[in-house]
Amino acid sequence: MARKKTPEPKPAECLVCKGTGEVSRTVQVGRKHRTVGQQTGFCLNCLGSGEAPE
Template sequence: MVTRRSPARKPVAKRCPDCKGVGEITETVRVGPARKRRDTGDQQTALCLTCFGSGLAPTD
């Protein structure tokens, strides 16, 4: 009698810690000249630079 094994599972990729798996982060909009910048109450979305928008944690 031949016993069969189930195929090995692929490791589950971890979510990016900075964007929490979404691939985007929110940034505060800043206005004014370089020396006198101030934050506004507005937010904009930006691409997560840790995972480059994939949502997966970078590997070492």
């Protein structure tokens, strides 16, 4: 009799980046910290993997 393999559960998504692995940060320049735009970078919570840390 053959046993059925149960599918492995998918890891939970990171709550900070919502599973994308990237977050947007505001870029500020000058002494008065004037906002000039946004820049994307990898999520420090999941280190860019998109999976929730254990």
